[in-house]
Ligand SMILES: Nc1ncnc2c1ncn2[C@@H]1O[C@H](COP(=O)(O)OP(=O)(O)O)[C@@H](O)[C@H]1O
């Protein structure tokens with residue numbers, strides 16, 4: 001390696017110094033979207049970044065999604081995926097598939113990857129952490145519609161994750177909730193689950209990792225990335241149809257989390273190697289920062 005090369009590496013570390021100092025001992029909630037989980041090699045890189053955070057004295061918590069894998073499993077079972085207002089219509093048959101994919105495939109896969117890089121992690125089913133109530137959903141015309149076993153979070157049971165967290169073990173949590181009235185599982189949009197926990201813990205950062213560079217003025221052109229967005233701008237982009245689909249629950253839950261005392265919310269491309277570290281530890285950042 002040339003001297004210049006080594007100096008560049010040392011300078012990258014020095015650029016991170018004020019951030020390492022500021023964030024040591026802080027809690028970051030990382031929402032790992034299913035859209036960014038299509039390539040296992042890229043997911044492994046994100047999990048390695050999470051191990052880096054842990055080693056740097058930051059306390060990461062992972063809440064994961066898995067929407068694409070759930071849709072694929074439903075298709076194999078002969079069920080069609082249908083979304084209403086961004087939420088998956090979840091029949092009694094479908095909730096079994098949702099639970100199976102999240103708890104048997106995705107969650108243990110992420111835990112295993114963190115461990116492979118020498119990190120400590122433990123898988124926690126969302127039903128042990130989130131309490132939910134059935135969501136009162138509306139269709140496109142604003143009429144109430146039954147979307148089955150879909151919930152919204154009404155409370156968090158921190159006692160079930162705190163011992164691991166305090167012991168320096170990264171909790172990896174699935175987006176399910178135990179229904180308050182029955183204890184039965186409810187399917188929760190993972191963005192909402194992540195924001196609910198981020199609010200409860202008043203984390204320093206909530207980072208959404210997805211399959212886009214951030215919020216864009218035109219989702220087909222990455223160079224239209226918006227580096228910083230506030231509520232007013234986001235509302236305008238939602239009403240003119242620039243922000244649609246899966247980005248809507250992200251924006252809404254991000255604003256909600258900021259209002260509840262979460263310090264910073266970032267949207268970052270989880271497919272880009274080290275996007276998480278670049279967003280957190282460099283002066284420029286690379287995704288979209290959401291502000292109040
Ligand atoms: N203005 C926008 N900027 C960026 N992404 C957008 C925008 N509007 C809609 N989207 C969509 O939001 C998607 C991310 O949401 P989603 O598919 O639910 O991801 P995840 O699985 O990470 O939760 C992107 O793939 C993109 O298609």
Ligand SMILES: CC(=O)N[C@@H](CCC(=O)OP(=O)(O)O)C(=O)O
Nearest residue numbers: 034065066067087088188189190
């Ligand atoms: C109610 C609802 O829609 N739940 C989501 C849970 C997974 C999720 O949110 O995954 P992503 O983060 O990959 O989108 C679903 O069934 O797809």
